[in-house]
Amino acid sequence: MTSSGTGTTVVKLGGSVVTDKDRDETLDADSLETAADAVATALGSGDVEDLVIVHGGGSFGHVHASEHGVSTTDGTHDVGAVHAIHGAMKTLDEFVLQRLLERDVPAVPVHPFSVASRDAEGRLDLPTAPVETMLAEGFVPVLHGDVVSHRGEGVTIVSGDELIVELATALEAERVGLCSTVPGVLDDTGDVIERIEDYADVEAVLGTSESTDVTGGMAAKVQALLALESRASIFGLESLPAFFRGEGAGTTIES
Amino acid sequence: MTSSGTGTTVVKLGGSVVTDKDRDETLDADSLETAADAVATALGSGDVEDLVIVHGGGSFGHVHASEHGVSTTDGTHDVGAVHAIHGAMKTLDEFVLQRLLERDVPAVPVHPFSVASRDAEGRLDLPTAPVETMLAEGFVPVLHGDVVSHRGEGVTIVSGDELIVELATALEAERVGLCSTVPGVLDDTGDVIERIEDYADVEAVLGTSESTDVTGGMAAKVQALLALESRASIFGLESLPAFFRGEGAGTTIES
Numbered sequence: 001m002t003s004s005g006t007g008t009t010v011v012k013l014g015g016s017v018v019t020d021k022d023r024d025e026t027l028d029a030d031s032l033e034t035a036a037d038a039v040a041t042a043l044g045s046g047d048v049e050d051l052v053i054v055h056g057g058g059s060f061g062h063v064h065a066s067e068h069g070v071s072t073t074d075g076t077h078d079v080g081a082v083h084a085i086h087g088a089m090k091t092l093d094e095f096v097l098q099r100l101l102e103r104d105v106p107a108v109p110v111h112p113f114s115v116a117s118r119d120a121e122g123r124l125d126l127p128t129a130p131v132e133t134m135l136a137e138g139f140v141p142v143l144h145g146d147v148v149s150h151r152g153e154g155v156t157i158v159s160g161d162e163l164i165v166e167l168a169t170a171l172e173a174e175r176v177g178l179c180s181t182v183p184g185v186l187d188d189t190g191d192v193i194e195r196i197e198d199y200a201d202v203e204a205v206l207g208t209s210e211s212t213d214v215t216g217g218m219a220a221k222v223q224a225l226l227a228l229e230s231r232a233s234i235f236g237l238e239s240l241p242a243f244f245r246g247e248g249a250g251t252t253i254e255s
Numbered sequence: 256m257t258s259s260g261t262g263t264t265v266v267k268l269g270g271s272v273v274t275d276k277d278r279d280e281t282l283d284a285d286s287l288e289t290a291a292d293a294v295a296t297a298l299g300s301g302d303v304e305d306l307v308i309v310h311g312g313g314s315f316g317h318v319h320a321s322e323h324g325v326s327t328t329d330g331t332h333d334v335g336a337v338h339a340i341h342g343a344m345k346t347l348d349e350f351v352l353q354r355l356l357e358r359d360v361p362a363v364p365v366h367p368f369s370v371a372s373r374d375a376e377g378r379l380d381l382p383t384a385p386v387e388t389m390l391a392e393g394f395v396p397v398l399h400g401d402v403v404s405h406r407g408e409g410v411t412i413v414s415g416d417e418l419i420v421e422l423a424t425a426l427e428a429e430r431v432g433l434c435s436t437v438p439g440v441l442d443d444t445g446d447v448i449e450r451i452e453d454y455a456d457v458e459a460v461l462g463t464s465e466s467t468d469v470t471g472g473m474a475a476k477v478q479a480l481l482a483l484e485s486r487a488s489i490f491g492l493e494s495l496p497a498f499f500r501g502e503g504a505g506t507t508i509e510s
Contacts, residue, residue: 077393079361083352086364097338106334108404109341114369117388127382133372133404138332149388 007174008050008135009244010230012164014180015056015145017237018096025060025088031237032099035179040103042244043140050135052167053096053107056160057145060092061085065157072162073122075153082155086113086147093144100140107140112158118150124162128170135171143167161221168230176232177243178221183236184250185218196253199223225253262429263305263390264499265485267419269435270311270400272492273351280315280343286492287354290434295358297499298395305390307422308351308362311415312400315347316340320412327417328377330408337410341368341402348399355395363394367401367413375406379417383425390426398422416476423485431487432498433476438491439505440473451508454481480508 013035020026042048057065065071068081076082093109100107116126134141148158161178168176184192188205196202199222206219218234225232233243235250243249268290275281297303312320320326323336331337348364355362371381389396403413416433423431439447443460451457454477461474473489480487488498490505498504 077361079356079363079394082363082394083356101334101338106332108334108337109369111366111369113385114364114366115382115385117385125384127370127384129380129382130368130370130372130404133406136406137404137409139334139337139404139409149385149392149394151388151391154392154394 008052008171009048009175009177010052010054010164010167010171010173011177011179011243012054012056012160013096014178015058015060015062015160016181017179018055019058019060019092021059023059024063025091027092027095032096034237035240036099036103036105038240038244039100039140040105041241043105047245051140052131052135052171053140053142054160054163054167055092055096055142055144057089057092060088061145061157064088070147070155070157072157072159073153075150075156077154082147085157089144089146093142096144097142100142105140106138107142108134110134110141110143112143112146112148112163113155116148116158118148118153118156120151122150122156124148124158124166126163126166126170128167131167132171161224165224165228168228168232173230175243175246176225176228176230177240177249178225178232178234179237179240179243180234181236183239184234185222193251194248196222196226196251197255199226222253226255263307263426264303264430264432265307265309265419265422265426265428266432266434266498267309267311267415268351269433270313270315270317270415271436272434273310274313274315274347276314278314279318280346282347282350287351289492290495291354291358291360293495293499294355294395295360296496298360302500306395307386307390307398307426308355308395309398309415309418309422310347310351310400312344312347315343316400316412319343325402325410325412327412327414328408330405330411332409337402340412344399344401348397351399352397355397361394362397363389365389365396365398367398367403367418368410371403371413373403373405373408373411377405377411379403379413379421381418381421381425383422386422387426416479420479420483423483423487428485430498430501431480431483431485432495432504433480433487433489434492434495434498435489436491438494439489440477448506449503451477451481451506452510454478477508481510
């Protein structure tokens with residue numbers, strides 16, 4: 001049941017991959033099916049053994065979060081807002097699980113609101129014993145951007161990017177992938193940068209490291225991934241199969 | 256936002272209270288509304304400040320669990336069974352949350368499958384930081400009997416009674432209540448035993464302490480509650496308001 005060969009793989013399917021970001025609570029069904037196919041193939045072939053999936057919120061979570069003015073740092077005590085955001089993310093999660101189960105991927109949900117919390121300084125606590133136990137028993141845990149209880153703030157948002165970083169560290173993941181709608185980190189001519197080993201390599205393109213926020217754009221992702229022990233990649237959906245096969249996909253980030 | 260006056264109250268609404276145990280996936284709508292009314296009144300009056308609710312599975316969870324041969328000790332690796340049980344419990348939980356929210360109780364879900372796990376010896380690990388943070392921020396966490404990942408067994412069941420005991424201990428609860436369809440622990444003439452301080456008091460009625468199992472009947476409940484630091488009560492739905500007011504309700508169990 002447990003595995004060791006390839007170590008643990010943690011992959012995030014961006015909100016822009018699994019949903020249509022321009023239409024409220026709408027799936028990008030084609031992209032989601034393509035991603036689910038890649039997951040099923042990777043597990044079936046043995047290229048990946050232990051896999052944790054995280055998906056973003058896209059047009060499900062983000063709309064409600066911004067409607068209620070909730071971010072990773074600004075919270076709400078309005079229980080209606082909490083249910084609007086959490087409920088939308090659970091609905092999206094059901095769709096993702098369904099597509100995986102249809103392909104015999106033994107996917108099971110882990111809702112961050114139930115397991116994670118933030119202290120008064122905003123630090124995220126994410127106990128990973130459930131995820132580790134699920135992996136050891138042959139399941140594929142699926143997490144998602146969500147609300148999270150936060151001391152002094154009520155609830156705030158926990159982003160998929162934050163979850164990826166926490167999981168990669170706690171599980172000592174061998175491979176970490178961020179699958180989005182861009183083919184990688186782009187240089188100023190629009191080409192994919194193959195490898196980033198230091199933030200200084202990309203500061204000219206992505207801006208200085210001081211100007212970024214936690215859930216922000218590419219600069220924040222690159223910084224977070226550079227801080228990991230694991231080898232990380234940022235790539236587009238078309239490269240998800242290559243990522244699972246252990247081949248170069250998009251931009252490799254390894255300090 | 257935080258409170259101290261009355262300490263934390265942990266109450267379990269038995270599966271037989273909130274569901275019609277004789278009909279598959281059917282609520283006992285009247286009983287659930289009565290319970291939700293009592294909760295809203297208790298919070299509104301200030302009789303209870305910090306409240307955690309746990310509900311059982313009744314005709315939602317139990318049917319699927321026994322259909323798939325899953326118990327607190329016998330597990331499954333069948334992901335279809337996992338989703339059948341977990342999904343039914345989430346559906347029931349939605350109904351419970353809805354009734355509470357309608358009465359302005361700021362109830363939020365905590366799904367045990369996401370946060371709890373068992374080791375190879377079956378010991379339950381239930382991190383309570385999310386529940387504590389929710390309480391501190393003025394929310395009412397609602398947990399429920401559920402599946403739980405279990406080393407070597409796939410998933411097993413975690414019962415509402417187990418959750419109550421874990422929560423009462425971790426939160427140093429001041430009051431613990433088990434609300435069921437019987438008015439308390441009954442003696443051999445059918446009268447409610449007012450107070451139990453030692454298992455020997457009731458061995459003649461409930462049987463010896465060796466013959467009980469974890470999720471079993473009244474004997475197991477009494478033993479688990481005797482082991483707590485908190486004052487506990489077992490009572491019927493009609494006594495839920497009295498329990499919240501801090502009055503004697505059903506059988507008081509305090510060693």
